[in-house]
Amino acid sequence: MSSERGSSPASSVPVSPSTPHPHVVLCKGINGLDKVVLRGTRGSSAEVYLYGGHLTSWKNDHGEELLFLSSKATFKPPKAIRGGIPICFPQFGSHGSLEQHGFARNRFWVIDNDPPPFPTNISNKAFVDLILKPSEEDMKIWPYSFEYRLRIALGPGGDLLLTSRIRNTNSDWKPFSFTFAYHTYFSVSDISEVRVEGLETLDYLDNLQNKGRFTEQGDALTFESEVDKIYLSTPTKIAILDHEKKRTFVLRKDGLPDAVVWNPWDKKAKAMTDFGDDEYKHMLCVEAAAVEKPIILKPGEEWKGRLELSTVPSSYCSGQLDPQRVLLGS
Ligand SMILES: O=P(O)(O)OC[C@H]1O[C@@H](O)[C@H](O)[C@@H](O)[C@@H]1O
Secondary structure: OOOOOOOOHHHOEEOOOOOOOOOEEEEEOHHHOEEEEEEOOOOOEEEEEOEOOEEEEEEOOOOOEOEOEOOOOOOOOOOOOOEOEOEEOOOOOOOOOOOOOOOHHHOEOEEOOOOOOOOOOOOOOEEEEEEEOOOHHHHHHOOOOEEEEEEEEEOOOOOEEEEEEEEEOOOOOOOEEEEEEEOOEEEOOOHHHEEEEOOOOOEEEEHHHOOEEEEOOOOOEOOOOOEEEEEOOOOOEEEEEEOOOOEEEEEEEEOOOEEEEEEOHHHHHHHOOOOOOOHHHHEEEEEEEEEEEEEEEOOOOEEEEEEEEEEEEOOOOOOOOOHHHHHHOO
8 A cells, every 4th residue: 555645745844944854744644644754865754643653654765665554554543553653652562451552552643843852963864753742531541641752763874763752740749650662563575484583582471372471492583373472671683584575674772671573363364454364474563662561750750762773685595484495596
């Protein structure tokens, strides 16, 4: 599905007169929802819906889409958009009493034209700052006041950088705790040709086995059935090798100790109304997360969680995936 579906670039406007980068515009996306388009200097781009603060597209310099977005994604609030990068906050999954994955992914965020300064230099990046504050209705289900600032930036090399800054703004000295994930859906050529490096030998909680704790074996992960695991205390760098595309996604994360790996496979795919029956073959979620140990913030305190995504060409051909194919050179 084209990410331009339903958009109207004619009505595009620069996000803010104070935005130093000319390649950031606000326009209408699918179903008239507001979206921000970021354009890199060499052809890369990213699209962010204000609904959910949700990245729905990330393209490289050749215009190739790097994120998976379901052809059945509805773009109809209050349902979250299926694909891209939903934000799971203040709860990951069903690890708490809130709705699955919390409410940030189905709230309307706004553009933050005057965010507190960042220590990092962003002069060579196209970026947008979004903010989410709880409504009175939100406070009824999660009685805490917060400011969630999300910066999405596209670097000159096409790398994508997401920075979340969450501040406890309660005035009554109430601390709060939350769990979190950047629920990233990567686009892959064929799930059975993909492997993930960086999670081997780690402990994980298996959502398919009552959140039981197990230890991963020594090999890189490969996929031949449904997977829904939360890897604990993972390294800051994880790689997803797409053998067929000869492309490797590199995730670098900070403040996010865990990593969720999810693919619904055929049966669950069929059960989801906003997901095509065979689409599981072309996606893999690897989610930088903080789940096992909730983040606790006292009033006035701020937490920061950073995710950097980039791609490198890979001509991986060790034969581990399918020795037969490598030997035959097919
Ligand atoms: O359908 P949702 O709410 O977007 O969730 C999709 C999946 O998200 C993953 O992060 C969870 O680990 C899975 O258990 C869940 O099924």
